[in-house]
Amino acid sequence: DDLVDHSDDELWATEPYRDPRLIVKTAKPFNAEIPPEYQIAHFDTPNELFYVRQHMPVPELEAGSHRVRVVVEETGATRELSLHQLQRLPAATLRAALMCAGNRRSEMHHVKPVKGISWAGGAISNAVWSGVYLRDVLLSCGVDPDDTEGKHVILTGADIDATGQKFSTSIPLATALDAGARVLLATHMNGEPLPPDHGRPLRAIVPGAPAVRSVKWLECITVSSEESSSHWHKKDYRAFNPSTTWESAEFERAPPVYSLPVTSAICAPRHGDAVPVRDGHIEASGYAYSGGGARVVRVDVSADGGRSWTEARLQQDAAPHREHYAWTLWTVRLPVPDHAAQAELWVKATDGNFNTQPERFDHIWNIRGILSNAYHRVTVRLHRSR
Amino acid sequence: DDLVDHSDDELWATEPYRDPRLIVKTAKPFNAEIPPEYQIAHFDTPNELFYVRQHMPVPELEAGSHRVRVVVEETGATRELSLHQLQRLPAATLRAALMCAGNRRSEMHHVKPVKGISWAGGAISNAVWSGVYLRDVLLSCGVDPDDTEGKHVILTGADIDATGQKFSTSIPLATALDAGARVLLATHMNGEPLPPDHGRPLRAIVPGAPAVRSVKWLECITVSSEESSSHWHKKDYRAFNPSTTWESAEFERAPPVYSLPVTSAICAPRHGDAVPVRDGHIEASGYAYSGGGARVVRVDVSADGGRSWTEARLQQDAAPHREHYAWTLWTVRLPVPDHAAQAELWVKATDGNFNTQPERFDHIWNIRGILSNAYHRVTVRLHRSR
Ligand SMILES: [Mo]
C-alpha cells in the first residue's frame, strides 16, 4: 500500500474542502465515491461530485508559476513550459470518463478477500476535459513520431510519499503520439480550472486507461526507453489469474494495465430498495463503460436470473467506436416475474468489439481486486399497489 | 440463408481442387473447417489448409486482365485499376488471422438451436497477406481523409447469387483510412498468389473484423454515404441479446459487427481422447484470438472446473496491442486432479483491453449464433501409466 506517514498532521493541514455528499472510503489519503444517484443525475458529473482517488496529500500548486518539464532522455533535450506557453498549442477538448482500476472491487472481495480500497461502483465519473494534446507537446519538443518502439512517457506528479518519492507512472510513447488515443494535458474540467482534488493546475488525461495513468499535479514528462520505475507502476495495476498469489505473482512479467474492460452497474434501484411495479414492470438505470476507446453498443438487463433480457435505452456521446471515451448512461423499463416479492436485477454491457462481461467474479478474481467487471446484481423488493 | 440455386450443376463445374484434410460442412457452396491438429501445427496456416467460407460458387478470374473499379459517389470520380497499377503503390504485408463470425457456433447451438453453418472451432486460420493498403488506394483516388464521418466503403466481389446480386458488404471509411487498422488489398497469401478459394486474384483483408468483411474476388470499391444495401450486410452479421427472436429482431437498429471479441479453443487433446498423465500433469494446446487489433495477453487453462488456473505459454506475432491482428498459439502443462478418471478442460483468454470470455453461452446466445466465445470445454480420459 501507499507509504504515507499518517501520524504527521501537518501533511494534511491544507487538504481542500470536499462535498459532504461524497462517500468517504479513506480520509488520509482522501478516497471517496460518488453516490450512485448522482452518477445518473448528470451525464457530465459536476466537479464537486466527481469521485476522488488520492495516494498522498494534495499538493498546493499555483497556476501562474507552475512549470511542466519535458525531458527527452535520448537526446538530453529539456524544456520547461508554463501553462501560458502550453496554451499556445491548439486547444483540445475531450469528453471522457475516468475509472479506477479497482472500481467494483468490493463485489470481487466477496469471493475471496483482495487487497485495496473497498470501492463499490462509485469509482467512476464523467467530465469534459480541456487543455492541449500531449502529442502536440511532444512533437513541439522534437520527439520523433516514427521512433516509438519500446519507448515510454513517464508522467510524474507533485504528490510525494513518506520516502520522498513523487507519484509516477508511464504509458507507451506510441499511445501518447496516437492522435486517436487523444491523450490530453488538461487545465480545465467541465469548463472550470481543475479543482485541487483533480490535479490543479495541470493533469494528464489518458482516456480509456485506468485513472491511475491520468497523473495529477503534473510536473514532469519524460520520454524514456524504460517504463516508470515507481512502485505504483511496477508493483501495482497488473493483472493475474485467480490462482496467482502474492507469493507467486511475477509483477515484472505481467503486462501493465493500459486499457479497461467493458463494465456496467445498476445505480437505481439500490440493494434492498422497495420498487414500485407498474403494469408488471419496474424502472432501472445506471452506467456502462468500456476502455481503450470502445463504444458501448448494448446494455441488457434481466430480473429473472437471465431467463429474459431487456435492452436498455442508451444516452451516449457522439464519438465513434475506437475513439469513444465517455461513459454511457442507460435506463430500462424491465418486466418482473408475476407474484414475486423480490427480484435480483442483473446488468451486462456489450461494446463495439462485441466483448461482454463475465457472469461471475470467481474466474476473474485477482490478488489486487482490479478489473472487477462481472455482471452487477442488485436485489430489490417489489412493491405492487392494489 | 444464401440464395444459391443448388440444382444447377453448371454453376459448380469449375470449383477448385480442395485438400481432402479439410472438414467439409457444406459442399455447395463449399464451407470447410481446418482440423484442430493442423491449426496448432503451423503458426501461419498453409494455404491448402486454411478454412474456407463461401456464399456462392467460386468465380474464375484472370490476374492479368482483372480490374478493380474505385468509385467515389460524392464526386462521381471512377477509376479502373489493374493489379499492375495497384502494385505501383507501396508494398504492404500483414500477418492476420481471419475468423468467421460464426466460429464455434456449434457450441452455442447446444443451448438452443441457432441458424447457420454448424462450425466447431475450425473457422479460423492465420496467414501473412501482402498487397497494398486500401488507404493508399483511396488517397491516390482523391478521397479526403478529413471527411469520413458517416461514410462507408462498399466492397463488392465477383461471386453472384441466383438473383444476380454480387456479394457485397461495407466498412466505415474511417476504418479504411486509419493507418493502424491496416486494411489491405491482398494479392498474395503466405507468399503465393491467392488461391481461388481465398479470392484470386484480389481480396480485401479487414483484420480484426469478421472474415465476411474481407471480400474475395474484389471487383468494386465504392466510397458512399450509405452502408452496403446487400442482404449479407443488412440482414446478417448483427448481434442481438438472447431474448431477441427472428420476429422481434430489428436489423436496421442493431450495429453491424466490425470487430470480434476475445476467444480461445483447445485444439489438443480433443473431446473423448485418452491423455497420458505424467507427474500429475497433461499437455494441452490451442489458439486464442481477439479482434479490433487487440493482443492476447494471457491464456488460462483449468482441469478442475475453475478451482485452479494455469497460465499457458504463448506463441505470438510481435505487433503491438491495438495493431495486433494475428492469432496466438498456446501450450500448457496442466495439473490434473489426483485419481480422477476424466477431466473437463476449460480455456479462457484475456486481451490487452483486459476483456475476457464469458463462462457460458446462455447469456450471449443470439438467433444467428455469432460471436460464440464462451469458455471452450473439452472432456478427456486420463490415462495413468504404472
Ligand atoms: Mo486506480
Ligand SMILES: [Mo]
Ligand atoms: Mo463469416
